[in-house]
Amino acid sequence: MSLMLPFRILLRKTALVWALMSLATCGAASPSTIKLTSGTWAPYLEETPSRGIIGQIIDEAFAEENVTVRWGFFPWARSYRLAQKGLWDGSAAWACTPERAPYFYFSDPIIPVRLAFFHRRDKPIDWTTLDDLRGLRIGLSRDYYYGTTINQAIADGILEADVARSDVINFRKLLAGRIDLFPIDVAVGRRLLVETFSNEDIEQLAVHPHVVYATQLRLLLSRQIPGNEARMKQFNLGLQRLNARGRVDAIMAEAAKDLPYPVTLYGDGPDPAECDFARASTPAPVNPTETGDIQ
Template identity: 45%
Template sequence: MRSLLLLLSLLYGGLALADDIQLSNGDWPPYLGEHLPHQGVASRIINDAFASQGIDVQWKFYPWARALHLAERGELAGSAVWLRSKEREDQFFISEPVIDSRYVLFYRKDHPVDWRNVDDLAGLRIGATNGYDYGAAFQQAEAEGRLQISRQTSDELGLRQLLAGRIDALPLDQVVAYALLNQHFSAAERAQIGFHPQPLRSDSLHLLLSRQVAGNAERMARFNQGLAQLRSSGRVAQYLREVEQSLSLAP
């Protein structure tokens, strides 16, 4: 009888240590996506960091604005992945960096673009995607009318506008651009596209956990601990390298 009680105590004690968390997510291959392997490499990193702490992630996929709104209201525990901002710091616990994002300017190789600062882009027809923030200098130049910006509904549409010669340049996350080009464009179309190596913006992207949800401060501490362990093990670098190699980004 004593052995049975001990076994039950260990069993239910182990179950008590288990936890789960519901997070919103969006569509941004290869980092995030409902139908991607592991729901994207950023989702994979978050999954594994939480799993190392005994927390199981349940992903809920929405358009970006709704994904953030549900997390802000605490209807879901949090959302992945986002830029850090003062406004978000007021609403969320913000993790250590999950991935880094590097935006560069893409162009057609028969019409290359050279630049050092945003004023060098004056006179060019520049594409951009609705709702995207391309950095303070770019956003200010757009607001002041110093740049000729044509906002589109998606990065893919922007690339098609670029290929059609309707715009001269398009800022894109370099890894996302390669994923789009590999998935939606022919080899002949891909061969027409180049990019300038100078970053328009470089930022880290983070997991957000709502301050409206009880226990999220402790969950974030556990997540950051798991993320640090994942990095030190080399698995984060391995996951990112696998993605880059699949997109022919790695040397």
């Protein structure tokens, strides 16, 4: 009996060790899930199985770290606030701005976007500085960020801003002559025109190749969600692996085949230091009462 008792205890301890190891192995093998909001902004973000260029890159970058993405598509303003309040884990894809830094962790750059002015062919433009466009009416879409150059030109009275609810409405205003200029990423503008407007409408418009604003789009993860800082590190590692294999370039090249009438742009690219300020950002205070649905 004295020999059997220690042997039984040893068996129980061994079984417990194996059980704990099995649980740990199962946990490591099971991918975690992250919930991200977005709006529709083809060809970069789309409510389709591929999710668009950026959506596909985000899916594959997280998959590199055994994380699956659950997407929710909403109007852009609501998409942003759902993530800002911590009701969803994060949102894609946004530029790095000081106003957003207290609420979000910013990812490494995913892809660059370049905004240029669409205009009517019967009202051609040419410009070196925005002062060359003084007095013209510029259409803007609500809750979009257009960069300091355009914002300052509006504040100085050089350009007259006309804000609409969507890019489609701005193109309609441009066709109707209610605005003179509409800045939009050129790939997005082309796709939107082809999918929404007639060939007759498209032939009335042109894009000036001078880039007015360039930035890198990034994933935002809410500072209110515990563990999001670590999740962002996972995403950045996955994104680095995709870039090292040339996968990001391949996704962009495949999507570019479907874009109509390419244009050669010129002007400044994104500022490499545009997100440096975010390292010193102070998180915004949490308001525990703001947990309801956001309209």
